Amino acid sequence: MQAALGHPFVIALPFVVGVLFWLVALRERRRGLITGQTFFQRNGTAVGLFLIAAVAFWAVFMIVLPQLFMVEMSFRPKLPPSAIGGPRDLYTLQNYHYFLFGSPTSSAEWNFIHIKAFFLTILASILVTIGNFLLCYPLAFYMAQVANGARLRFLLLLLITPYWVNEILRAFAFRVIFSSGGLINKLLLAAGLLHEPIDFLGMDVGMYAGLSYAYLLLMVFPLYNAIENLPKAQIEAARDLGAPWWHIHVFIVMPFAKPGIASGCTLVFMLTSGALAAPLVLGGPRSLWFTPIVYDRFYQAFNWPQGSAYAFILLLTCIAFVLAVMRFGKLSLGEITR
Amino acid sequence: MTADVELDGLTVRFGSFTAVADANLRIRGGEFFSFLGPSGCGKTTILRTISGFIDPTQGAVRIGGQDMRGIGANKRPTALIFQSLALFPMMSVADNIGYGLRVRGVGKSVRQKKVDELLHLVALGDQGAKKVDELSGGQRQRVAIARALAVEPQVLLLDEPLSALDLKLRQHMRNELRAIQKRVGITFIYITHDQGEALTMSDRIAVMNRGRIEQVGDGRDVYNAPRTAFVASFVGENNAIVGFVTDVAEGMAVIEGKLGRFRATNPLGLKKGALATLFVRPEALRFGAADNSLAAITREIAYEGNLTHVGLRTAEDTHLTVLLSAGEAAPEMDAPASVGFDAARAIILPPRQDD
Numbered sequence: 001m002q003a004a005l006g007h008p009f010v011i012a013l014p015f016v017v018g019v020l021f022w023l024v025a026l027r028e029r030r031r032g033l034i035t036g037q038t039f040f041q042r043n044g045t046a047v048g049l050f051l052i053a054a055v056a057f058w059a060v061f062m063i064v065l066p067q068l069f070m071v072e073m074s075f076r077p078k079l080p081p082s083a084i085g086g087p088r089d090l091y092t093l094q095n096y097h098y099f100l101f102g103s104p105t106s107s108a109e110w111n112f113i114h115i116k117a118f119f120l121t122i123l124a125s126i127l128v129t130i131g132n133f134l135l136c137y138p139l140a141f142y143m144a145q146v147a148n149g150a151r152l153r154f155l156l157l158l159l160i161t162p163y164w165v166n167e168i169l170r171a172f173a174f175r176v177i178f179s180s181g182g183l184i185n186k187l188l189l190a191a192g193l194l195h196e197p198i199d200f201l202g203m204d205v206g207m208y209a210g211l212s213y214a215y216l217l218l219m220v221f222p223l224y225n226a227i228e229n230l231p232k233a234q235i236e237a238a239r240d241l242g243a244p245w246w247h248i249h250v251f252i253v254m255p256f257a258k259p260g261i262a263s264g265c266t267l268v269f270m271l272t273s274g275a276l277a278a279p280l281v282l283g284g285p286r287s288l289w290f291t292p293i294v295y296d297r298f299y300q301a302f303n304w305p306q307g308s309a310y311a312f313i314l315l316l317t318c319i320a321f322v323l324a325v326m327r328f329g330k331l332s333l334g335e336i337t338r
Numbered sequence: 339m340t341a342d343v344e345l346d347g348l349t350v351r352f353g354s355f356t357a358v359a360d361a362n363l364r365i366r367g368g369e370f371f372s373f374l375g376p377s378g379c380g381k382t383t384i385l386r387t388i389s390g391f392i393d394p395t396q397g398a399v400r401i402g403g404q405d406m407r408g409i410g411a412n413k414r415p416t417a418l419i420f421q422s423l424a425l426f427p428m429m430s431v432a433d434n435i436g437y438g439l440r441v442r443g444v445g446k447s448v449r450q451k452k453v454d455e456l457l458h459l460v461a462l463g464d465q466g467a468k469k470v471d472e473l474s475g476g477q478r479q480r481v482a483i484a485r486a487l488a489v490e491p492q493v494l495l496l497d498e499p500l501s502a503l504d505l506k507l508r509q510h511m512r513n514e515l516r517a518i519q520k521r522v523g524i525t526f527i528y529i530t531h532d533q534g535e536a537l538t539m540s541d542r543i544a545v546m547n548r549g550r551i552e553q554v555g556d557g558r559d560v561y562n563a564p565r566t567a568f569v570a571s572f573v574g575e576n577n578a579i580v581g582f583v584t585d586v587a588e589g590m591a592v593i594e595g596k597l598g599r600f601r602a603t604n605p606l607g608l609k610k611g612a613l614a615t616l617f618v619r620p621e622a623l624r625f626g627a628a629d630n631s632l633a634a635i636t637r638e639i640a641y642e643g644n645l646t647h648v649g650l651r652t653a654e655d656t657h658l659t660v661l662l663s664a665g666e667a668a669p670e671m672d673a674p675a676s677v678g679f680d681a682a683r684a685i686i687l688p689p690r691q692d693d
Contacts, residue, residue: 233424239411240389240418241438241489251437255428 006076006091010068014060074309078302095309114293114310121290122317125273128211132219132268133261135212140223141253145232163217171210171281178206178282202284210278215271219264226260227253259335266322273318290314340367340524341402341415341492343388348397350383357383359549360397365527365542367402367492370519372528374536374560375546376572381529384546385495388527389418401493417486418495421502423478425470431481432457432466438489456484459518476507483518493525500535512539533573537561545569563605567690570617577623577658579616583608583686591686596654600630602684618684620647620661625669627678634658634677636669650675 028034040048075091083089099118102111143155165173177183178200185197200206230253238248254261279289294314297307326333343365350358358380365371373381386392388399390411399406401415417438425434432453433440439449457466460480470478479499486494496515500508516539519526530536536543537557544554547568553560564570571578581595583604591604593614602616638649646662648669660677662668669675 231422231424233420233422234426236391236411237418237420237424238426238437238441240391240416241441241485242412243437243441244412247441252426258428 006072007069010072011065013068014064018056018060070308071312073305074312076305078305095303095306096313098306099310099313113288114290117288117290117293118314118317120288121273121314122321124208124211124289125269125318128208128272129265129269131208132212132216133223133265136216136219136223136264140220141227141249143220144224144227145230145235159217159220167214167277168281170213171277174206174210174213174278174282175201178209199284201282202286204282204284204287207278207282207284207287207289210282211272211275214275214278215268218267218271222260222264222267223257224260226257230256258329258331262326262329262331262335266326269322270318273314342367342400343493343525343527344398344400344403345384345388346398346400348384348387348399349395350380350387350392351395356549358387361551363544363551363554365525367525368523370516370526370528370539370541372530372536372540372543373546374530374533374543374573376531379546380549381531381546382497383549385418385497385527385529388493389416389495390414415492416495417489417491417493419482419486419497419499421497421499423482423499423502425478425481425485427470429470430466431462431468431470431473434470434481435466435484435488437485442489452488453484456488459487459521460484475503476511479503479511480514483515487518487522491524493527494519496526496528498529498531500530501532508535515539537573545573547572564617564685564687565606567615567617567687570615570685570687571690575620575659575661576617577620579618579656580689581614581616583610583612583614586610590681593686597652597656598632600632600684601681602630602686603682604686606687608686608688613689614686615689616684616686618679620659621663622679622683623658623660623677624679625660625675625677627676627680629678630681630684631676631678634675636671636673636675639668639671641668650677 025034029038039052042048043051074095075093076089077092077094079086079089098111099114100111102108102114139155143152147155162170175182179185180197180199180201182200184200185194188194189197234252234256235248238252243252274291276291276295279287280292280295283289283292290310291314294307294310297303297310301307345361345363348358348361349356361384373384375381383392387394388401388406390406390409390413394407406414426437429437432450435456436449436453439452444452453466454463457463460483462477462480462484465473465477470481473481482499500511500515503511512535515526515528528536528539537560540557542554542556543560545552545560545568547566553565553569555563560569560573564573567578570576579593579595579597579600581593581597581600583591584594584599585592586604586607586609589604590601591608591614592599592601593616594600600616602618608614632652634650634652636648637651638647640647640649644664646666646668648660648662650658650660652658658677
């Protein structure tokens with residue numbers, strides 16, 4: 001199919017969907033399924049129009065359209081600007097094909113390098129998420145149930161202020177700490193614990209530390225929120241009934257905080273798997289993270305269609321994974337927003 | 339099995355605030371014992387100290403003769419029913435009741451059997467599979483009781499568990515709690531600020547004020563023979579007349595104040611010249627009585643069917659309440675009246691220490 005037809009279709013799509021929803025609402029109102037004031041009656045015509053225009057602009061132009069253009073682009077071939085819109089500009093699956101099978105000229109059966117990086121990224125993101133949870137749960141519990149007033153505010157300050165430092169600077173700071181001549185190695189050497197420096201960066205320790213730290217707050221706060229709502233009396237009741245501390249956490253606090261745990265883990269997993277700065281700056285020479293590969297598709301290979309295809313493969317896989325885990329944990333999407 | 343609970347010089351301080359001051363008390367095994375007092379009097383602190391959530395600053399708690407120092411809340415032979423009940427919302431009724439057994443590693447089938455027994459005991463036989471929030475207030479109350487009894491405590495501690503219920507249900511649950519206590523036969527320690535609850539359910543009551551136990555006794559003792567001015571005014575209604583002791587003889591005393599001269603019992607043996615308060619119950623005040631009489635004006639008549647409350651004010655602006663039973667004639671509104679009382683039914687005590 002000629003790709004030139006794609007753009008008008010993509011641009012029209014959100015508006016068509018919007019109109020369809022409006023028609024459905026209209027029909028339901030006529031059938032009496034919706035009653036009460038209409039949106040315009042409630043807000044007045046001027047305010048109503050402004051609200052619709054503002055929200056539509058924000059949603060359509062800032063969120064939906066850019067993503068749709070990327071999807072559309074991922075199905076196009078890589079062409080020189082002069083050939084775009086020409087007879088060779090046909091929709092194709094070649095970018096997705098490339099991810100699985102590599103270049104048509106390569107002799108390998110599968111595109112092992114990219115596939116391996118992809119699955120390692122997913123696996124590592126899962127591990128980083130679990131690690132983050134183990135790190136943040138005690139902290140969140142302490143903040144929500146134990147710490148009071150001044151100490152809580154102090155802790156929050158300690159947590160938040162380091163995030164004023166931007167992500168790139170933080171990543172390079174980690175590099176300084178973990179490098180062969182860095183702070184940690186110097187200290188260990190000076191203490192006589194080591195005879196030669198450990199290559200933390202080469203072992204990807206730096207990268208995982210950076211990744212874990214990058215989204216720590218997004219784990220702490222949902223957990224904190226969820227645990228804070230747990231009445232202290234429930235913990236005391238469990239204790240009074242004879243429960244040891246670990247039993248209280250596993251069977252009382254965590255089930256109660258499940259929505260918060262799910263929301264924190266989802267955020268951290270999604271963002272970690274898509275993180276760029278930490279893998280780019282802190283990744284060792286042998287590290288294979290998927291996001292730098294995607295980045296390279298765009299800026300090294302100048303192959304934007306392929307880059308978008310790669311980015312979408314990552315996005316869809318992550319969404320599918322998260323939904324599967326939530327189904328397994330008997331959680332609905334609505335619950336994690338509580 | 340049931341156990342004595344002994345408080346031996348128990349003192350609990352939070353910073354500079356003394357919540358419980360030198361409490362000495364022996365609660366007998368199998369007794370229904372209540373701590374009665376206004377909020378902030380230290381009764382909840384005592385309960386939480388017995389259950390192990392607060393450590394005594396001084397003194398000791400002994401349960402069944404064993405000092406509880408260093409024994410955590412999860413190791414004590416007590417079970418606490420929280421004011422908020424603190425049922426676990428993510429568990430079913432049966433899982434709530436079985437939680438303590440699960441913690442103890444009791445097998446599933448044994449647990450099931452015990453839970454069924456308890457559901458039966460609290461008349462919730464077929465509700466085991468329900469979620470806690472599907473139950474009514476009274477039913478939740480019973481789940482909390484069953485959950486606490488499941489661990490077979492020697493002492494059951496109850497922290498105002500009825501305060502969230504409406505009046506009718508509260509009265510019903512009083513009877514039920516009392517019946518359950520009779521059936522299981524263990525020590526119940528009950529905290530309340532509601533004298534009605536304390537008087538109807540308890541074998542004995544400790545009346546507390548400002549961290550101190552002011553009096554311990556059964557309901558009749560506490561009501562009829564208060565030992566302090568606080569107990570006299572906190573338990574039931576009372577009319578207070580202030581004055582100085584001017585004469586003492588044979589367990590009786592006379593006080594004189596701006597309202598006049600009155601004779602009453604003197605159980606604490608107050609000496610001549612002491613500042614004192616005379617307490618006389620509204621039901622002991624009688625219109626037209628010749629003894630101990632004083633003049634006042636009727637200001638309020640509240641008819642309650644079986645009873646009538648009459649509010650009076652003296653020329654010195656002291657309020658008095660008279661309680662009339664159904665057959666008695668009420669005086670006229672805003673008319674002068676004379677009320678008096680039998681000296682044997684009034685009591686002279688030292689004034690309150692705290693005001």
